[in-house]
Amino acid sequence: MNKTIDINLAGIFFHIDEKAYALLKKYLDALRNTFAKTTGKEEILADIEARIAELLRDRKSTKEQVIEIEDIEAIIAILGQPEDYVISGEDEEAPQQSNSKKLFRDTEDSYVGGVASGLAHYFGLDVGWLRIIWALLFFFSGGSFLVIYILFWVLTPEASTTAEKLKMKGEPVTVGNIEKKIKEEVNAIADKVKNVDYNKAGTTLKKKSKSFFDNFASLILSLIKVAGKLIGLFLVIIASLSLFGITLGFIVTNIVGWITEMPFDFIDVALFQNLPFWILSILVLCGVGIPMLFLLMVGIKLLAPRSNPFSFWGRLILLGLWLLSLISLIVLGTIEAKSHRFSYQAFENYSHAVSPSDTLRFSVSNEPQFKDRLTHSSDFDVIIDEEGDKHLLLQNVTFKIEPTDRDSLYLSIQKEANGASYKDAQANAQQINYAPIVDSNRIQLNSYLTTPAIKKYKNQEVAITVFVPEKQTVFIDSSVLPILGWNIPNDQNFVRWGLAGHHWNIQGNQLICLDCKPK
Amino acid sequence: MYCIVLFFIYIFAIHYTCQTMNLENTKAQMRKGILEFCILSILRSETKYASEILDSLKKSEMLVVEGTLYPLLTRLKNAALLEYRWEESTAGPPRKYYQITPQGTQMLQELNLSWKSLQKAVNSILKIK
Numbered sequence: 001m002n003k004t005i006d007i008n009l010a011g012i013f014f015h016i017d018e019k020a021y022a023l024l025k026k027y028l029d030a031l032r033n034t035f036a037k038t039t040g041k042e043e044i045l046a047d048i049e050a051r052i053a054e055l056l057r058d059r060k061s062t063k064e065q066v067i068e069i070e071d072i073e074a075i076i077a078i079l080g081q082p083e084d085y086v087i088s089g090e091d092e093e094a095p096q097q098s099n100s101k102k103l104f105r106d107t108e109d110s111y112v113g114g115v116a117s118g119l120a121h122y123f124g125l126d127v128g129w130l131r132i133i134w135a136l137l138f139f140f141s142g143g144s145f146l147v148i149y150i151l152f153w154v155l156t157p158e159a160s161t162t163a164e165k166l167k168m169k170g171e172p173v174t175v176g177n178i179e180k181k182i183k184e185e186v187n188a189i190a191d192k193v194k195n196v197d198y199n200k201a202g203t204t205l206k207k208k209s210k211s212f213f214d215n216f217a218s219l220i221l222s223l224i225k226v227a228g229k230l231i232g233l234f235l236v237i238i239a240s241l242s243l244f245g246i247t248l249g250f251i252v253t254n255i256v257g258w259i260t261e262m263p264f265d266f267i268d269v270a271l272f273q274n275l276p277f278w279i280l281s282i283l284v285l286c287g288v289g290i291p292m293l294f295l296l297m298v299g300i301k302l303l304a305p306r307s308n309p310f311s312f313w314g315r316l317i318l319l320g321l322w323l324l325s326l327i328s329l330i331v332l333g334t335i336e337a338k339s340h341r342f343s344y345q346a347f348e349n350y351s352h353a354v355s356p357s358d359t360l361r362f363s364v365s366n367e368p369q370f371k372d373r374l375t376h377s378s379d380f381d382v383i384i385d386e387e388g389d390k391h392l393l394l395q396n397v398t399f400k401i402e403p404t405d406r407d408s409l410y411l412s413i414q415k416e417a418n419g420a421s422y423k424d425a426q427a428n429a430q431q432i433n434y435a436p437i438v439d440s441n442r443i444q445l446n447s448y449l450t451t452p453a454i455k456k457y458k459n460q461e462v463a464i465t466v467f468v469p470e471k472q473t474v475f476i477d478s479s480v481l482p483i484l485g486w487n488i489p490n491d492q493n494f495v496r497w498g499l500a501g502h503h504w505n506i507q508g509n510q511l512i513c514l515d516c517k518p519k
Numbered sequence: 520m521y522c523i524v525l526f527f528i529y530i531f532a533i534h535y536t537c538q539t540m541n542l543e544n545t546k547a548q549m550r551k552g553i554l555e556f557c558i559l560s561i562l563r564s565e566t567k568y569a570s571e572i573l574d575s576l577k578k579s580e581m582l583v584v585e586g587t588l589y590p591l592l593t594r595l596k597n598a599a600l601l602e603y604r605w606e607e608s609t610a611g612p613p614r615k616y617y618q619i620t621p622q623g624t625q626m627l628q629e630l631n632l633s634w635k636s637l638q639k640a641v642n643s644i645l646k647i648k
Binding site for chain 2: 043
C-alpha cells in the first residue's frame with residue numbers, strides 16, 4: 001500500500017505513487033541542474049515536462065490509474081539520463097557539472113570519527129597518508145591536535161545520504177550516480193541478509209565471534225601497516241639527514257683541505273703512515289654512507305611497497321663497495337695498531353750540584369711563540385720551524401719529585417715512544433726533543449715536547465723525575481701544575497693540586513711543607 | 520626519487536586525459552552538428568511536433584534517447600532557424616508544432632552543400648585508404 005500524490009504536469013493532472021513521485025522529482029531536479037547554465041532553460045524544461053506528461057498519458061488509459069515507479073523508470077529510459085541531454089562540448093551550452101566537493105566525515109571508512117577519510121576524499125589523497133599525518137601531529141603537537149581533531153569531528157557533518165556521499169567524493173550528483181550508489185549499498189545489505197539466512201541461528205555465535213576476530217585481525221593488520229609507514233618515515237628522515245651530513249662533511253673537508261691544507265696536518269700526522277686524506281675520507285664515506293643508503297631504501301620500501309629505488313645490480317655494487325671500504329678500513333686500522341706495537345723508553349740522567357742551603361725552584365716557562373698553542377686543551381699541534389720543517393708539539397709531559405738517599409740531586413728524563421718494531425720505537429723515542437734549562441738553583445721546564453712531524457704521533461711521552469736529597473728545600477711554582485704528576489709523598493697528604501706554590505723540605509722520604517697553613 | 524616518479528605519473532595522467540577529452544569533444548561537436556542538420560532536413564517541407572521529429576530520428580537511429588532533442592530544438596529556435604505554434608491536443612498537453620523559417624531554409628541549403636562536399640571528400644579519403 002502506498003500513498004498517492006496529485007501532481008500537475010504541463011497542465012495535466014496525474015495521480016502518482018509516493019515513490020514514483022520521489023524519483024520523478026529527483027529526475028527533474030537533476031535536469032534543472034544540468035541545464036542550469038543553458039540559455040532557454042525554462043523552455044527546455046517545460047518541453048520535457050510536456051513530453052513526460054504525453055508519455056504518461058500514453059501509458060495509462062484512464063485518468064484514475066496511478067502512476068507507479070515502473071512508469072517513471074520506463075520514461076527515464078526513453079528520455080535518457082541527464083548526462084545524455086547535452087552533447088557535451090566546449091561551447092557555452094555545456095552544463096556546469098557540479099563537481100565541487102564538500103567536506104564530510106566518512107563514517108563508512110573510519111578509525112575514530114571518519115575525519116581523516118573525509119579529508120582524504122576532499123583532497124583526493126590516500127587515507128593512509130592522512131592518518132599518518134594526523135598521528136604525527138598528535139605526537140609532535142603534544143595533544144593540541146587532539147582538540148583540532150575533535151573540532152573537525154564536531155563541526156564536519158557526517159555523509160549520511162547518498163547525495164552527500166557523492167558530494168564528498170566529488171562525483172556529480174546525477175540520477176545515474178545516485179542509482180549506482182544505492183544499488184551498491186542494497187547489494188551489500190542483501191549479501192549480508194543472505195549470509196545470515198544461510199548460516200541460520202545455530203551458528204550465529206560462531207559467526208559473531210569469527211567476525212569479531214576478523215575485525216580484530218584487520219585492526220591489528222592496519223595498525224601494523226600504519227606502524228610500518230611510521231617506521232619507514234622515520235628511517236627515511238634519519239637516513240637522508242645522515243647521508244646529507246656525511247656527504248657535506250666529505251665535500252667540505254676535502255675542498256678546505258685542498259685550498260688551505262692546514263687543518264689536515266693533524267690528521268696527516270696522527271694517522272696511517274702516509275695515506276692521503278682524500279682516500280681515507282672516501283673510505284669513511286663509503287663505510288658509513290652505504291649502510292645509511294640501505295636504511296633509506298628500507299624506509300622508502302616501507303612507505304611505498306611497490307617502489308624499487310635501486311636495481312639488483314645497483315644494490316650488489318653498493319654492497320661490494322661497502323665491503324671493500326670496510327675491509328680497507330680494517331686493514332689500515334691493523335697497520336696503524338701494528339705501528340704502535342712496541343714501546344721503548346730512553347733514559348737520560350743529569351746530576352746537578354746545588355748547595356743545601358739554597359732553595360731549588362721549579363717552574364715552567366714555555367717559549368713565547370708556543371703560548372697560544374699550549375693554552376687550548378688539544379694534546380698535540382703541528383708547528384713549522386725556521387727551516388720550514390714540520391714538528392709535532394705534544395703536551396705529554398709529567399713532572400715528579402722523589403726523595404733520594406744519595407748526596408747530590410739528579411734529574412732523570414724518560415722519553416718514551418711506540419713503534420712498529422723495537423728499533424723503530426727506539427728511533428722514535430730518540431727523536432723526542434726535550435731539554436730543561438738548569439741553573440744553579442733554578443730548574444725551568446717545558447710543558448711540551450717536540451718531535452719531527454715525519455715520525456707521526458706515536459704516543460711520545462716525557463716523564464721528568466727529580467731526585468732530591470735529604471734536607472734540601474724546594475719551591476714548586478704554580479706554573480708547574482699542568483705537568484705535575486700524582487702521588488708525590490708529602491706530609492700534607494696533598495694528591496696533586498696543593499703541592500704547587502709552596503716551599504718543601506725533604507725529610508725521611510717525604511716532602512714536609514714549610515709554609516702551609518696548619519690544619 | 521619517489522616524488523620524481525609520482526610527478527611523472529601525474530604529468531602522464533594529465534597528458535592522457537587531455538588527449539581523450541579532445542577526442543570526445545570532437546565527436547560530440549560532430550554529432551551535434553549532424554543532428555541539427557537532420558532536424559532542419561526533417562522540417563524542410565512540413566511542420567511537426569517534437570514526438571514526430573523523434574520518430575523520424577529514431578527510425579534512422581540518429582537518436583538513442585529523446586532527451587537530447589529538446590535542448591537542440593530550443594537552440595535552433597533561439598537562432599531563428601525554427602519557429603513554432605501551439606496546437607491543442609485531445610490526448611495530452613498542448614503541442615509545439617515546429618516549422619522552418621526562411622533563414623532556416625537558407626541555412627539548410629548551405630548545410631546540404633557543405634555536407635555533400637564533405638561526404639565526397641571523406642569518401643575519397645576512405646577509398647584511398
